[in-house]
Amino acid sequence: MQIIAPTARHAPLLQQLMRATFTETFGPLYPPADLAAYLDSAYDLERLAAELADRRNHWQLILDDAGTPVAYLECVPAHLPHPELRPEHGEIERIYVLQSQQGRGFGRLLMERALAHLGERYGDAPQWLGVWSQNVRAQALYRAYGFEKAGEYIFPVGDTQDLEFIFRRQP
Template sequence: MSSTADIATIRRATVDDAAVLAELGATTFTETFGHLYPPEDLQDFLGKSHSTDSWRRSLSDPNKAVWLAVHPSSRHIGFIVVGACKLPVEQLEPTAGEVQQLYVLAEFHNLRLGARLMAAGFEWLESQGRTPLYIGVWSENYGAQRFYQRYGFSKVGEYGFPVGKTVDREFILKR
């Protein structure tokens, strides 16, 4: 029987990973949510949020950290982005942190990669003195909500998340 360590290694991403993350980010977002949007909205969002340039900026931001899950075949199969909280939280604490993105390719779900990525992200957030922690999650992504509840997150608000001209109802969770 193989362990989760045999499935993937987790490593800190660098600016040199921008193109890899652009492709992986676009693939995982489309795989998870692409069916919800008109094609033009999806393409607009992917062009802005998952371009190599947008990832290069994220990876250069000292207030963020990104980890990649890498399969033994060298295939990149998941990632987490953590940093200072950017959610629209009323009376946001100045030290608040956020799990900004957490995605794993669908074929690698249920192998505890999300938990391993969360551990890396939490360790970095703690080292930066980031507390409390927040996460934004789509209001109808029940699996993700259950996952985050296992980490002690609970709903404290809502906001609109734009994907092109479509605006999703998102929950703000806090731990």
């Protein structure tokens, strides 16, 4: 196993991982057209390259022993729709692990790296994340690290509207 900070040259591999983990996690919930529209938009290669190049964003990519991406993390300046959120707060935008790699501690490892990064970059400012309202496993992980529900919002996936929870942690 190796953990790297991906660059633009990793964008195609990261894109494959992002599409695969989202589809594994949420794909069965959506009509095929909604899923395809979301994947094409959210994981567009050009958009991903721009996110990787943005110095405000923090990425970590876990590669297995063969060099295949199996999990990733992205932290960004906070932008969730919450009245108490400020631009100087940090957000864990994504933590995903391939289903075949779950249970190996990668989610916790990435969570700890995310919290360390947010602490270094944003100090004692609140830390934020969004999580699907039905993803109780992820919510349990976030609660174990001190996050609490602070709000809700609607997250569109194609024409499907998902209820998302906003979680906040005060370091």
